[in-house]
Amino acid sequence: MTQMDDLTRIRREYQSEPLLETALYPSPMAQFSCWFSEYQQLDPDNVTAMVLATASAGGSPSARIVLLKHYDAEGFCWYSDYRSHKGQVLALNPQAELLFYWPVLDRQIRISGEVQRLDRASAEHYFSERPRGSQLSAAASCQSQRLAGREQLVQQVEAVAQQYRQQSIPCPEQWGGYRLRPLRYEFWQGRENRLHDRLVYSLEDADWIISRLSP
Numbered sequence: 001m002t003q004m005d006d007l008t009r010i011r012r013e014y015q016s017e018p019l020l021e022t023a024l025y026p027s028p029m030a031q032f033s034c035w036f037s038e039y040q041q042l043d044p045d046n047v048t049a050m051v052l053a054t055a056s057a058g059g060s061p062s063a064r065i066v067l068l069k070h071y072d073a074e075g076f077c078w079y080s081d082y083r084s085h086k087g088q089v090l091a092l093n094p095q096a097e098l099l100f101y102w103p104v105l106d107r108q109i110r111i112s113g114e115v116q117r118l119d120r121a122s123a124e125h126y127f128s129e130r131p132r133g134s135q136l137s138a139a140a141s142c143q144s145q146r147l148a149g150r151e152q153l154v155q156q157v158e159a160v161a162q163q164y165r166q167q168s169i170p171c172p173e174q175w176g177g178y179r180l181r182p183l184r185y186e187f188w189q190g191r192e193n194r195l196h197d198r199l200v201y202s203l204e205d206a207d208w209i210i211s212r213l214s215p
């Protein structure tokens, strides 16, 4: 039996409650907030994990998980190293998509829009609240750059720890936040026999227009 045969036999049904136009909030952020709260009750450790998908200026895609740190009327925020691969591609092409997959409720949310850096004060404030171990790692690691080996990373951490012995670790210059300002949301609810619900909010002339897509 080949590996492909094995995988085709993995099947699951989606039998959740329907997602109907009549039950949607007019604002997609309110709809997001409602689903976020529901999932937070069930799986608080994973509710903030989201895939961030980007594309280089030449069109090469890349995707990785980052953690949502706050969201409000302005958009969805996370923190990272501006020197990382994502940092480099976002500097040249600020369009991105965020994706939340909430399997316990058979839900997926996709949010696309433009990404901007948060200001320095936000980075400093959030950095100061992180545990010292995370601060050390962020200060010592030049994210996405090649290492000679794990030992090099450990030495870099030790060097930063020595440098700031008995002192607080300052927020690194190249570390900070991003905000994605949404232009489109898609709320996906898994349904029986793969007849899933897909409801999209798109921003047209400053209004959110709701439409349903084929699954």
Ligand SMILES: Cc1cc2nc3c(=O)[nH]c(=O)nc-3n(C[C@H](O)[C@H](O)[C@H](O)COP(=O)(O)O)c2cc1C
Pocket (backbone or CB within 6 Å): 049, 062, 063, 064, 065, 066, 067, 068, 078, 079, 080, 081, 084, 085, 086, 087, 143, 144
């Ligand atoms: C659960 C989880 C949470 C993560 N959270 C973050 C995060 O908040 N910020 C971040 O820069 N990387 C985070 N990462 C690491 C990224 O997925 C990725 O490895 C890193 O950002 C480098 O990506 P890049 O080379 O595409 O820039 C997380 C990874 C996982 C699996």
